[in-house]
Amino acid sequence: MTEKVQFSQITRQWMDIFMHRSMRGWSHFAKSTGLSMPQFSILMQLHHKGACGVSDISERFDITNAAASQLVDKLVQSGYLERTEDPSDRRAKVLNLTDQGRSFVVQGIQERHRWMDDLVKNLSTEERVKVSEALAILTEAAQRLEEKK
Amino acid sequence: MTEKVQFSQITRQWMDIFMHRSMRGWSHFAKSTGLSMPQFSILMQLHHKGACGVSDISERFDITNAAASQLVDKLVQSGYLERTEDPSDRRAKVLNLTDQGRSFVVQGIQERHRWMDDLVKNLSTEERVKVSEALAILTEAAQRLEEKK
């Protein structure tokens, strides 16, 4: 029982630190690119999940189709997104990151990763093995959870 | 060498999933409370770091004092923040979460934690021990890194 409580405490502590760090980092990075957070989030979403349509964006961010269309349009105008007609359904559009758009997101991800690298740098080899194992376990569990839903 | 590459890959994969989830969760939660993301972020910051002044907010979020003052004012009006005069410097204000403000943040954190709980629920006891150990290591490393800077 105390085991369980302690375990819970450990995960919570870690989450608090990690979430705070990554949120801070992302909003700072987005600002440095000159993009608004909503705009940048769309780029991230596309990088994470791959090509999609305008209505997927509106669903994902819980905004109207109109709002999504306008945001997407700005990103297309700015050269971060490519909007082509879906050949299988000519009403729909297929959104894709341009090279420039992708490079923005990748750059942001790398900055986040750098923090983790700094963290890990000072660990011993055994510690690193432990961390590696644990994160692999969690990643797998997350993927399983995703599928089930 | 391949060890190192693999390790790097594992942490990256985990970070991508975790960051994506938590960002998505936070923005969704903030919206459900009726607060804007900037407003909610201020509440989070106060919960994370404790009481501070208006200019600490402007520094932290890289906005002008004027903007911070206005955001804070809205939160005070809405009853989520308490703004009192600093007795040791009567120019300065001390910002504190009200009970209602704190409860919002805590509620958000708990929703994030629930995801992690779901993740962990399906792990074996040994796996849980491994995860627990590893997260404790990372948390400690993060705290050490914070101090050094």
Next chain:
DNA sequence: CTTTTTAGTTAAGCAGGCTTAACTATATGC
């Protein structure tokens, strides 16, 4: 073939965040 549904766009209008500029009030340096 007509009706209805779906995907997306456009325009008007509102609300929010942010900036600059001007201001008040307190604290600090010389």
Next chain:
DNA sequence: GCATATAGTTAAGCCTGCTTAACTAAAAAG
């Protein structure tokens, strides 16, 4: 004690995101 710096507020104005409403065009249903 006076000049300067610091903490915060207020107001005007801009830009962005978002919504509703009206619209186009294509697909699906009947």
